[in-house]
Amino acid sequence: MNNLTFGRYSPYDTFVHRLDPRTKILMMILLMVAIFLQIPTWSTTLILSGLVLLFLVIVMITSKIKIKDFFKSLSAMWIMIILLIIVYVFIPNPNYNPAHIVFKIGTYGVNYDAFYQGGYIILRLVLMVMLTMILTSTTKPMDLTYALEWYMTPLKLVKFPIHIVAMTLSIALRFIPTLLDETNRIIKAQASRGVDYNTMNPIKKIGSLLSLIIPLFVSAINRSEELSNAMEARGYDPYGKRTRYRKLSFRWIDLIAFIVVLAIFGGILTLRIMVACGYNVDLIYWIFGAKPLF
Amino acid sequence: MKNVVVNKLNFSYDKETEVLKDVSLEIEKGQYVSIVGHNGSGKSTLGKLLIGLLTPKSGDITICGLPLNKDNINEIRSKVAIVFQNPDNQFIGATVEDDIAFSLENQNIDRKKMPELIKKAASDVGMIDFLTKEPSYLSGGQKQRVAIADSLVRNPEILILDEATSMLDPSGKEEITRLILELKKKNKDLTIISITHDIEEAYKSDHIILIQNGEVVLSLPPKELFNSYELIEKYHLDIPFEVKLKKALIDNGYKVDEESSLDELGELLCR
Numbered sequence: 001m002n003n004l005t006f007g008r009y010s011p012y013d014t015f016v017h018r019l020d021p022r023t024k025i026l027m028m029i030l031l032m033v034a035i036f037l038q039i040p041t042w043s044t045t046l047i048l049s050g051l052v053l054l055f056l057v058i059v060m061i062t063s064k065i066k067i068k069d070f071f072k073s074l075s076a077m078w079i080m081i082i083l084l085i086i087v088y089v090f091i092p093n094p095n096y097n098p099a100h101i102v103f104k105i106g107t108y109g110v111n112y113d114a115f116y117q118g119g120y121i122i123l124r125l126v127l128m129v130m131l132t133m134i135l136t137s138t139t140k141p142m143d144l145t146y147a148l149e150w151y152m153t154p155l156k157l158v159k160f161p162i163h164i165v166a167m168t169l170s171i172a173l174r175f176i177p178t179l180l181d182e183t184n185r186i187i188k189a190q191a192s193r194g195v196d197y198n199t200m201n202p203i204k205k206i207g208s209l210l211s212l213i214i215p216l217f218v219s220a221i222n223r224s225e226e227l228s229n230a231m232e233a234r235g236y237d238p239y240g241k242r243t244r245y246r247k248l249s250f251r252w253i254d255l256i257a258f259i260v261v262l263a264i265f266g267g268i269l270t271l272r273i274m275v276a277c278g279y280n281v282d283l284i285y286w287i288f289g290a291k292p293l294f
Numbered sequence: 295m296k297n298v299v300v301n302k303l304n305f306s307y308d309k310e311t312e313v314l315k316d317v318s319l320e321i322e323k324g325q326y327v328s329i330v331g332h333n334g335s336g337k338s339t340l341g342k343l344l345i346g347l348l349t350p351k352s353g354d355i356t357i358c359g360l361p362l363n364k365d366n367i368n369e370i371r372s373k374v375a376i377v378f379q380n381p382d383n384q385f386i387g388a389t390v391e392d393d394i395a396f397s398l399e400n401q402n403i404d405r406k407k408m409p410e411l412i413k414k415a416a417s418d419v420g421m422i423d424f425l426t427k428e429p430s431y432l433s434g435g436q437k438q439r440v441a442i443a444d445s446l447v448r449n450p451e452i453l454i455l456d457e458a459t460s461m462l463d464p465s466g467k468e469e470i471t472r473l474i475l476e477l478k479k480k481n482k483d484l485t486i487i488s489i490t491h492d493i494e495e496a497y498k499s500d501h502i503i504l505i506q507n508g509e510v511v512l513s514l515p516p517k518e519l520f521n522s523y524e525l526i527e528k529y530h531l532d533i534p535f536e537v538k539l540k541k542a543l544i545d546n547g548y549k550v551d552e553e554s555s556l557d558e559l560g561e562l563l564c565r
Contacts, residue, residue, distance in 0.1 A: 141388070174386070226383035226384070233347060234375075244405060245395035
């Protein structure tokens with residue numbers, strides 16, 4: 001249960017914390033798109049990804065996210081990273097340049113294009129993890145739901161109950177810690193009655209998990225009934241008119257941050273469009289006038 | 295003025311067992327009434343009926359002069375507030391201030407007025423320093439205080455406490471009981487209906503209504519109830535500490551005044 005600390009909100013008061021959650025979500029989407037735009041030649045990709053990485057590291061440091069926590073969250077991805085490398089290295093791909101074979105295992109040649117491809121995917125994954133981590137550890141979960149609600153506003157036109165969805169989301173978020181406590185309590189109660197949660201036997205494991213999940217669900221359903229009673233008694237009417245206590249505000253710091261991110265996104269997008277139009281966009285070539293390395 | 299009038303109320307969850315049978319009661323404005331009874335006596339059901347969470351099978355409920363029905367329910371709910379048993383399951387907002395704001399949002403109150411109202415309600419229950427705290431950082435007693443603040447912020451005429459202290463530890467229990475008495479002192483017009491099985495808490499109220507097997511069997515001030523050993527034995531009630539102490543003192547030859555408080559009894563013992 002302790003791995004759930006990944007990306008948990010940490011209450012500091014930094015520049016990134018103070019940004020409007022709506023801006024943060026939009027910036028995250030822009031950067032994700034930028035990361036996934038593929039630009040030919042490795043050196044260019046490496047330089048661009050490196051620049052994004054550098055930017056994100058600076059953001060992480062300024063928003064007081066501990067680099068240690070970041071590596072901790074990556075440790076859960078080790079298996080995935082290894083699997084990715086195995087898949088890329090050992091599955092033949094006709095697009096790999098036969099001249100790039102490093103060594104041969106039997107008749108199968110290991111191509112270093114494969115390492116490049118695998119490495120690039122991993123780099124993207126790491127960047128994505130960094131982005132989500134920055135978003136979730138600098139934004140209160142409730143602010144995220146407010147932002148999502150704001151982005152869903154156009155759906156009002158088709159009579160979509162945005163407010164109800166947002167309320168459901170915020171209650172779900174509110175009850176995560178409560179249900180985690182409950183889970184721990186049930187684990188202890190069942191363990192004291194002899195249920196073994198650390199067993200390696202898969203059939204026994206399923207049995208012991210059932211002894212956790214059923215009471216958890218029963219209690220969650222009971223809770224929901226009491227909660228709905230409490231909400232009703234406090235005058236909540238999902239279809240009635242309500243005012244809002246929290247209000248999001250777009251300020252000048254949001255504008256500055258947004259311009260910076262837009263510049264990064266715009267830069268990478270321009271390069272991609274140039275590639276699509278048939279230009280050679282090798283950065284090494286542009287800067288040093290040298291020939292492409294690979 | 296009668297604030298709550300219940301007339302011949304019947305209720306059952308299923309066809310076989312009747313939970314409430316011909317319950318009639320009247321509660322004066324500004325009274326602090328305890329509804330006591332054993333588990334399954336129907337006292338919590340009565341609380342839910344009073345706020346319209348359940349619909350009675352027959353009989354009527356009149357609250358602040360308004361009959362409880364579908365048309366009036368929203369108006370009545372703005373006058374009656376209820377605090378439930380489980381502190382966790384009535385905490386709706388992400389933080390203390392958001393939770394108090396939830397009640398205000400439902401009442402369509404202008405957001406500019408909210409901070410002031412929230413601060414007032416929070417300081418009334420002594421939670422002003424915890425406004426930005428999340429529920430997981432609060433104790434059970436503190437969460438119940440917030441639940442009371444949620445109710446108070448709406449300026450109710452009637453406050454129902456549905457076993458609000460039963461899930462708290464002894465110090466939390468005392469905290470809440472003391473808070474209720476304080477609120478009572480500050481606002482003489484507030485009617486408090488406390489559904490409880492804590493006899494110590496009931497002893498501090500103005501009036502006790504005893505419910506057994508869905509019927510009102512007793513309705514009288516606590517002093518009268520606990521002075522009659524006949525009644526206590528008949529209904530298997532616990533005896534409050536103060537009454538026990540007085541009896542023990544009298545049995546040991548002390549002269550005890552009927553009206554003397556616990557502190558005075560303590561002084562008497564130390565003399």
